[in-house]
Amino acid sequence: MATARPGWSRRAQYGLFFSALAVIGGVIIGVILLALSLVAPKTFAEIRGAALDITGPISGALHEVTATTEGVFTGAGNYWDAARQNGDLRRENQAMLRRMIEAKAIALENAQLKATLELREHERTTVATGRIVGSSFNSPRRFAILSVGAAHGVQVGMPVRSPDGLVGRIIDAGQLASRVLLVSDRQNIVPARLLRGGIPVISQGRGDGFVDVRPLEVGRNPFKRGDIIVTSGTGGLYPPLVPVARVIKLDDDGAVAIPLADPANTSFAIVEPPFEPAAGESEAVPAPAGVPEP
Amino acid sequence: MVRAALTPKRRIGQGPRTGAQYLPAATVVFASLLSALPIVSTSGWYPDFGYLALLSWRLLRSDPWPPWWAAPLGLVNDLFTGNPIGFSVALWSATMFALDLVDRRTMWRDYWIEWGLAAVLIAIDEWLQWRLAKAAGALVPFTRMLPPLIISICVFPLSAWFASRIDAWRLGR
Numbered sequence: 001m002a003t004a005r006p007g008w009s010r011r012a013q014y015g016l017f018f019s020a021l022a023v024i025g026g027v028i029i030g031v032i033l034l035a036l037s038l039v040a041p042k043t044f045a046e047i048r049g050a051a052l053d054i055t056g057p058i059s060g061a062l063h064e065v066t067a068t069t070e071g072v073f074t075g076a077g078n079y080w081d082a083a084r085q086n087g088d089l090r091r092e093n094q095a096m097l098r099r100m101i102e103a104k105a106i107a108l109e110n111a112q113l114k115a116t117l118e119l120r121e122h123e124r125t126t127v128a129t130g131r132i133v134g135s136s137f138n139s140p141r142r143f144a145i146l147s148v149g150a151a152h153g154v155q156v157g158m159p160v161r162s163p164d165g166l167v168g169r170i171i172d173a174g175q176l177a178s179r180v181l182l183v184s185d186r187q188n189i190v191p192a193r194l195l196r197g198g199i200p201v202i203s204q205g206r207g208d209g210f211v212d213v214r215p216l217e218v219g220r221n222p223f224k225r226g227d228i229i230v231t232s233g234t235g236g237l238y239p240p241l242v243p244v245a246r247v248i249k250l251d252d253d254g255a256v257a258i259p260l261a262d263p264a265n266t267s268f269a270i271v272e273p274p275f276e277p278a279a280g281e282s283e284a285v286p287a288p289a290g291v292p293e294p
Numbered sequence: 295m296v297r298a299a300l301t302p303k304r305r306i307g308q309g310p311r312t313g314a315q316y317l318p319a320a321t322v323v324f325a326s327l328l329s330a331l332p333i334v335s336t337s338g339w340y341p342d343f344g345y346l347a348l349l350s351w352r353l354l355r356s357d358p359w360p361p362w363w364a365a366p367l368g369l370v371n372d373l374f375t376g377n378p379i380g381f382s383v384a385l386w387s388a389t390m391f392a393l394d395l396v397d398r399r400t401m402w403r404d405y406w407i408e409w410g411l412a413a414v415l416i417a418i419d420e421w422l423q424w425r426l427a428k429a430a431g432a433l434v435p436f437t438r439m440l441p442p443l444i445i446s447i448c449v450f451p452l453s454a455w456f457a458s459r460i461d462a463w464r465l466g467r
Contacts, residue, residue, distance in 0.1 A: 142338065
């Protein structure tokens with residue numbers, strides 16, 4: 001198609017014409033597929049899962065290599081100034097021990113109080129434990145690839161957390177790997193509250209690795225720098241009291257916070273069942289009303 | 295010096311490598327596969343490697359692959375990068391078509407025109423991704439898309455250089 005008319009050859013002219021038609025056909029097919037995947041996101045669940053099964057293990061294997069290399073260098077770095085570090089850590093350890101005993105006492109008291117109130121306790125179970133091996137590179141969306149999939153019991157809609165805090169929820173599940181919608185994605189809205197005072201807030205991703213937090217009730221900005229945001233358990237998808245983010249900057253009616261579970265440095269991530277299973281099911285079907293599910 | 299210039303370069307045994315006609319498409323698939331690298335990006339400032347590779351090849355030659363191959367290549371890119379299925383299929387096919395039209399209009403080509411064309415197309419790509427995120431319920435201010443856009447435009451010459459080196463190698467030059 002480089003020139004309008006390649007010569008007098010009918011064959012060459014038709015060849016150009018049909019290849020132009022094929023390209024236009026490609027555009028049309030692409031637009032149709034795109035419309036389908038926007039309106040009914042579950043249409044391509046299988047094929048997306050299969051693609052994850054191809055790339056997930058590759059990422060996992062490469063992740064092992066980079067983790068080992070990094071480990072060698074940071075391991076060597078740890079020997080530098082080891083004596084002072086040792087002293088610091090020992091002091092920290094002592095302080096932590098004291099805090100832990102206090103926390104145990106509080107937990108005991110809490111259990112007794114709950115028993116008197118006859119509150120039903122939710123059982124925390126773990127579906128699977130995996131590693132975050134990759135992410136979306138160039139997109140306003142923030143996804144991560146997790147190294148466990150449907151073969152390990154992972155299903156779309158399950159919350160993912162790490163020891164540090166909330167990571168996100170599953171949106172695609174292949175057999176061997178799955179895709180996680182991170183809390184820093186714009187679409188991920190987490191009902192949360194301030195750890196200090198328990199004021200209910202909403203956390204929404206910013207798409208650049210941070211989250212916006214807003215108070216549910218309009219009024220004075222309740223945030224301070226360094227505040228910790230934890231999940232509230234409202235909505236039933238995310239379990240309550242999982243740390244989400246730490247406030248780093250205030251703005252007019254809310255604050256910008258940084259997720260506590262940094263997906264780049266999370267050693268392993270835990271997939272849990274939805275806190276209240278009914279919520280997980282409705283969350284797993286994000287198709288707008290009126291669209292029949294296949 | 296003169297003698298060296300007079301001796302002809304060895305031509306016997308040189309020529310296109312086996313599978314040379316599939317190599318450009320293979321490099322595009324490879325570039326799409328770069329998204330399987332174990333890098334966790336929290337900001338999303340990496341370039342769209344697959345689209346950069348496609349643009350580099352298409353701007354280097356008009357016939358790196360039959361034009362309709364853009365659709366399956368785009369599908370592969372969508373599957374590996376996690377874009378909504380169909381996004382790259384449509385965009386890449388439209389890019390092939392648009393560049394054919396540009397080929398008819400432009401009187402001459404040089405590095406700057408190619409870089410400018412690539413910059414425009416990359417900007418369209420980023421804008422469409424932004425629109426698509428908005429349609430999917432993830433509206434972010436467009437200013438957040440500027441850093442990856444500028445990085446992609448700056449990375450394009452590198453990608454074009456790779457494409458030209460691979461092209462020379464595959465044709466045995």
